[in-house]
Amino acid sequence: MSDTATAAAPGTRAVDRAADLVSTVVRADAPMTFADLQEASGLAKSTTSRMLTALERSGLLERDGAGSYVAGSLFWLYAARHDPWEELVRLARPTMKAIGEDTHETVHLSVARGDRAVQVAQVDSTYLLGTRDWTEVDVPAHCSALGKVFLAWGAIDVPVGPLPAQTPATLTNPERLRRDGDQTRRRGWAITVDELEVGLTGVAVPIHGPRGDVVAALGISGPTSRLEGRLEELGRRLLERSAELSMLLRGRTPKEGVA
Incomplete structure (x- = not known):
């Protein structure tokens, strides 16, 4: 064996061990604790700890709220570029549930496809009035808050x-819609009041992807009588949540700040 091969062997073993840790986490049916991974790998605790820290730092692994290990941001970032709906929904679901618990209204997640705003996920309202499944409904972009987000930021012409x-x-007038888009961008959120259905109001905000472009819209809807007077409050709440989600899509955490 050459001197070069001999010198490279320890580094190769380290890469193999790290790859095994990542593979174990990705293939697992549930998040894995440090003890699970240390036992599965057969590595010393110090070695396991050092490798897991490096894998977290690189985005290959991350820890959930309970401290267990799951696939990291690089995995869902890659998948989001190739299968955006499934991975975007997975990533956004906790945020959508939090908004639903906070507002009690129906929460929507939508993506732009061609000239349409396609809803890909929904969290139902806790109220009986206002609960409806919109995921199968073809809604014109110009009369939904979600669609107006895409129009305002140029994701839909x-x-x-x-x-x-x-x-x-x-x-119905394109010039009025453009002016509405200008106001939406200045304000930060889109609004529809009785524009899709009489008695229905929606508020939505953009979600920005890794390149800064708008990749989705996050919004809520409910009866106009219940949401009127709360539009600014709800818009600001949605902006806070969408900012957190946008940072996750950029591979950062809120604590790290915006790049």
Whole structure:
């Protein structure tokens, strides 16, 4: 064996051990504790600790709220670029549940596909009034808060011709829709009041991906009578939650700040 191969062997063994730790976590049916991984790998505690710290630092592994190890941000970031709906929903689900618990209203997650805003996940309202499954409903972008997010930030182009009216309040003139988009960007959130259905109000905010572009919209909806007077409060709450989610998509945590 050459001197070069001999010198490389310890480094190769370290890579193999680290790869085994990552593989064990990724293949596991549930998050794994430090003790689980140390036992499965057969490594000394100090070696296991050192490798897990390095794998966390690189984004290959991360710890959940209970301190157990799960696949890291690099895995879902890669998957998000190739299968964005499934991974985006997985990542956004805890945030959506938190918003639902906080507001008690229906929470929506949507992505842009062509000229449509496609809802990919929903957390139902705790109220009987306002609970409806929108994931199978084809909603025109210009009369939903989620769709208005994509129009305002350029993820969907504003149509050049007149738009169909769902209600008397629907914005059907493209120029008015552009002005509404300008206001949405300045404010930070989109609003619809009685524009899709009379008596229905929505508020939505953008979610920014690793490149800073808008990759999804996060919003809530409910009866106009219940949401009127709360739109600014709800918009600010959604902005806080979407900022956390956007930072996760960039592979950072809120404590690390924005790049």
